[in-house]
Amino acid sequence: MKKFLSLVLALVMTMSLVTVSAGAKDFSDDGSITYKEAVDVISGIGVVDGYSGGDFRPDDVLTRGAAAKIICNLILGPTTASALAASTAPFKDVPVTNTFAGYITYCSQQGIISGYADGTFRPTGTLSGNAFMKMLLGALGYDSSIEGYTGPNWQVSVIKQASGIGLDDGNDEFVGSKAVTRQEAALYAFNMLQATMVEYDQQNTIVVGDITINTTSSRKDVVNNDKNESISEDNKMQFAERYFDDLKLSDGDDAFGRPSNVWTLKSDEIGTYAKDADATYTAKVEAGDIYKDLGLSDTVDKTDVTVFIDGADKTDDNALAIRKGSDTKVGDSANGVLTEVYYDDDKGDITITQVKTYIGEISKSVEATDKRDAYVEVITTVDSNGNKPAGASGSEKFETAEKFDDEAKVLYTFSESEDEIQSVVLAEEATGTVSKVVNKTNDQDNSSVTVNDTEYKASATMASSLLSAISVDLDYTIYLDTYGYVISVSEEDYSDYALVLEIEGSKDTGFKTDRAKLVLTDGSVKTVDLSKDYKNDKSIDQYDIVTYKVDEDNEYVLKEVKLTQSVTNSATFDLENDVARITTGGSSNSKNTVYANSKTMFVVRDDSKDYTAYTGVKNAPSVKAQDLSIGGSGIDNAKEQVSAYWYCKSGDIVTAMFIIPGSDALVTDENNNMLFLAGESATDIIHDRTGDYYEYQAVVDNEVKTVKVDWTVKLDGTPLSHAQAGALNGLFSRYSVDKDGIITSLYTYDTTNTNNKFAGYGVGTDRNSADYTVTVLNGTDSVITSAKNTGIWTVDDDAKFFEIDEDGNVETGTYGSVTKDDDDRAYFVIENGMVIYMFVEEVNSKDDAQAAKVEITGEKDVTIGASLTLTANVTLKDPKYDRVTGYQWYYTDSPANYGSSVADIEKHATKIPGATSATYTVDTSAALAGRYFYCVVETYNDKVDGKDTAKSADMSSLVKVTEAVQTVNVAVYYSTDGTKDAGKVVGTEVLSVTAQGGVLVTVSSSDLKNIPVGYKLASVSGLPAYVTVGDKAEVIVTVEAKSNDTKPVIGSFTFNNVGGGSGASASSSISGTDINVTVTPGSEAENDTLTATVTAPTGGTCDVSEIVLTYDGADWQITSGGTIKTIAEDGTSAQYTVTVA
DSSP: OOOOOOOOOOHHHHHHHHOOOTTSOOOTTGGGOSOHHHHHHHHHTTSSOOOTTSOOOTTSBOBHHHHHHHHHHHHHOHHHHHTOOOSSOSBTTBOTTSTTHHHHHHHHHTTSOOOOTTSOOOTTSBOBHHHHHHHHHHHHTOOHHHHTOSSTTHHHHHHHHHHHTTTTTTOTTOOTTSBOBHHHHHHHHHHHHTSBOEEESOEEEEEETTEEEEEEOOEEEOBOOOSSOSSOSSSBOBHHHHHOTTEEEEEEEOTTSOEEEEEEETTEEEEEEEOOOSEEESSOOBHHHHHHHHTOSSOBOGGGEEEEETTEEOTTTSOOOBOTTOOOBOTTOOTTEEEEEEEETTTTEEEEEEEEOEEEEEEEEEOOOSSSOOEEEEESOOSTTOOOOTTOOSEEEEEOOSOOOTTOEEEEEEETTTTEEEEEEEOEEEEEEEEEEEOOTTOGGGOEEEETTEEEEBOTTSOHHHHHHOOTTSEEEEEEOTTSOEEEEEEOOOSOEEEEEEETTSTTOOOOSSEEEEEETTSOEEEEEBSSOHHHHOSSOTTOEEEEEEOTTSOEEEEEOSOOEEEEEESSOEEOTTOSEEEOOOOTTSOSEEEOOTTOEEEEEOTTSOEEEEESTTTOOEEEOEEEOOOSTTOOSEEEOEEEEEEOSBTTBOSEEEEEESOGGGEEOOTTOOEEEEGGGOOSOEEETTEEEEEEEEEETTEEEEEEEEEEEEETTEEOOHHHHTSOOEEEEEEEEOTTSEEEEEEEOOOOTTSSEEEEEEEEEEEETTTTEEEEEEEOOSSOOSOBSOEEEEEEEEEEEEEEOTTOOEEEOOGGGOOOEEEEEEEEEEETTEEEEEEEEOOOBSSOOOOOEEEEEOOOOEETTOOOEEEEEEEOSSTTTOEEEEEEEEEEETTOOOTTOHHHHHHHSEEOTTOOSSEEEOOOSSOEEEEEEEEEEEEEOTTBSSOOEEEEEEEOOOEEEEOOEEEEEEEEEEESSSSOOTTTEEEEEEEEEEEESSSEEEEOGGGOOOOOTTEEEOSSOOOSEEEETTSOOEEEEEEEEOOSOOSOEEOOOEEEOSSSOOOOEEEEEEETTEEEEEEEOOSOOTTOEEEEEEEOOTTOOOSOSEEEEEEOSSSEEEEESSEEEEEEEOSSOEEEEEEOO
16 A cells, blocks of 8 residues: 655645736746745846746745845846946955955945944855845835844844834744745845835934934835826835836736736736735635625625636626625635635725636646747546536646646646636645545535545535545545645556457357457457456456456456447547547547547557557557548548547546557558667566566667667567567667557668658768768678668758767767768668768677787886886777777896797786886886886777787886996006005006995906016905095005916816717817817717816916816817807817916
8 A cells, every 4th residue: 555645735835826927937946936926026127036947946045145136136226236346345254256245345335234243244144034124124214223223132123113014924924033035035025115115304413522412303204206106106105116117016807807916017017916815715605704704794785796706707697795694605615616805895895706726637748949938738627527617628738837747637727718727736646545435416515535544525626426436445546636625536446458359258259268359558469368257247348448467377357447438430530649639539428539648558450450559649640530542443532430449547538549540541650750779788688567678778759768679579560589679770660669668569661762761771981071971881791781772972951860889878979970980880861862860880890909019118227226217109000999908017037038928928027016007117226137127018999899908018128227337546556565665666557447336446456457567466466455435546466576487287188988989189279368279079979078187387376277078969068167168160170268367
């Protein structure tokens, strides 16, 4: 059971329903405005306006700054006030740049407003009712210091004066300490327009010693001697008469005959607003009640009483005298009828107006355009036998900017004299279980329905038949008027409907058991087993409309609707797309005129006896019976007629209609004339209470939206398999939907190019901007297997373009969306030889993504602490679609390196954490002997069919980080005793020596260039020697005289038959410190050796004591005794050089 909705029915709702304001600004939130007359007038003269979105926001709180603007607009007029500016800040928190600075400055200078003791104004702070009234009084001329509007009790003085002159009239709940809302500000400003201005004769200040005496004459009203007073003819100056002399207030009558205020600005009417009645009733009232409530002492003769009902003068039919104790019913007074009584005590006559509230339904809402105002269309009769105003058609328009949902139940009033709806508001509703119904057919005022233990009296305009149709213990939704009376009732019913085509016992059936053939509202036709024997029951027959449910035995439980209306072979049937009114040609219980809305379910049969379903009048086809001349043998001037069956759950609003045209020629399905489905967007099958379907991204009526496609959808009348239904792609000419909005039928777009309008498609696109043309190539692929109407086409100026990406996402495009691409699919519609629609579907290329070219730059050798940044430069193979999605840096230490092999780099090199950008800054805080850096780059291409990512890499050249190098000149003294004493230094030289990463310079024997001739380094030479950079750079090297034996002695080579060979021999010679070895091969085998001793020269040294060469199976290699290199090798001998000393 649905939760019962509590109701709060306030007088403000009543006023919003019956207020008439022809010519006034129409705000989108008019229904929320309590003080409609005040807001209309104040906004009409530009003092307080609405927002750019069309709303007024009546309950937003007014700020102090905005209040200053209102005062300036009142005094100076909006145009002059808008030019106000502040040359200096009027308060310390109001800079000259503040939006309200000019207004605040003016009001402050005029003494109308003041700030706070701390020197602030607080422009964004809220404003109390007392403070705003003080501002208004100041604008009227009241002096704050004289009137006591200052000091600790200023509020008391302000409210006393404001109430005394009526500034708070209309707000019976005024609380001066509360913040003022926008509509309250409009009300008080509106009252001020009609208030009298004041002035003072004189004001003097006398100072006697330390005493100050203020003397003043009494306050007086400002006189207005203008013969044409615009607000009140009392010879007094009302505020509006001084500051808004184009604004005029006059007496008149509104559309319901009520005495009213008529406001005009220049020649334009702002609006007409009923005056406050002297007595008001919303139920039955008798003449004696009025006599008592008006406090009359004498009878008012019936000749002095005028009665208006819904704006029409009904005095002749409702003449009555207002006398004491009279029980004469006043007009049509009853539950829900607003009766207002106006008594003119000067003339002694009485005007009685009665306004009825009716229940209606919104059939559609239409947005405003440059040529027309926004409006709603109201179906005026919701319930069968329901009351509707005299003169009202079944569907009426009402201009309003307020937003209503389609099918919303609304309350409306109607003026017979104006012949149009005067107001529309949303109906309150409550849902619950009915426990009691009181139906007094001759006394509807005392009829009622009890829902969830709350009793609701019946409205006078409620259809009496509704009460008799209500059953207790069932769930209903009841709709209430603004006074709390029930005005309509709707039973919570089955939601599934069907038309009985055949049933056991019907004349066309062949069924011998409890079975029936039904056409459902989704267009499907089913033969079903029934839960009971309807043949003998006779409750349901052929062509009845039923609701149904399926029981646990999979049998259908049928329930006949209250009334199946029908026409057979109607010659006047007329259903027009997006028009609520339907002419059926029916009579008696089958209405000739009924109405559809956006929930109406239509099922239309074609010549093949297939049924197509549509939901909503906007989606329905046009079906019109007419005389057609159909060519062909023996057929001429055939009368084409329509049969139809329908059910109206509420009044004349069609719930479901089954239409059988005499010919397809009578059906024009122009509304759903184009649909594009993006195949890549199709979801998996969705199963829910509405059915089984796929969801697609689509273009419907130029809008991108998600649509549901039945998993057994028909294509050109043929049901598709589930797989086919989930793989649809492309353009369709029209479609049908069921009651849940699921597409049940699709129709391919005609490609016959001799027609004025046709479709085409192909693979490959291009455009020529100079000619404003597009080219569609004749290519095909797995989706478009046969191209149609390809070539070069001119584009219409108003053509619509849509882009579909590879995932099926659809976006609105432009002419620029068409690019040169051999793989993109194009679907298009041609009309009058030009493209009016084009859908460009991006298609992946038929290969994998290609790796980009990567080149690392910036590598070099640096010293410790120097800056070194490497950059990975990327060249994309497909700049249009490739994009870099990642960088990763690696390294290896020399000698290991892997070039540009991504696999080897990722497997063997060291990954550098966090190094994921195009650049990498090398850590140079410590020395690197040699390091290679790599950058692996990943790219992505979403237009390929295959693998969409690729990786590539590059390796840097070897990077070294060394200690910083300094060059130091060192003086070397060669001494025979290690001193620089006379006679001991035998030579000198200056060396340029480098210092790396420190403050010490090392001098070793290898640095020496010029050892004196005849000398050699002593065994204790003092080397290596160390020199501190910055100190005295000199080294003493100890030398000694050389002996005559200067060369080492090499013994003869001995062949050792270790590996089993023979015959190899070697000889040697000395060249400086090099030993030249010549090997003569024999029949040596692997591991054979040649060995010779090395003897140091007399007085010298030698680094090795022997030389050993080993045969490795291919060459002789040194295995001990220095470093050997091959000088020559000719197959018969090999010569080596060995450095030994």
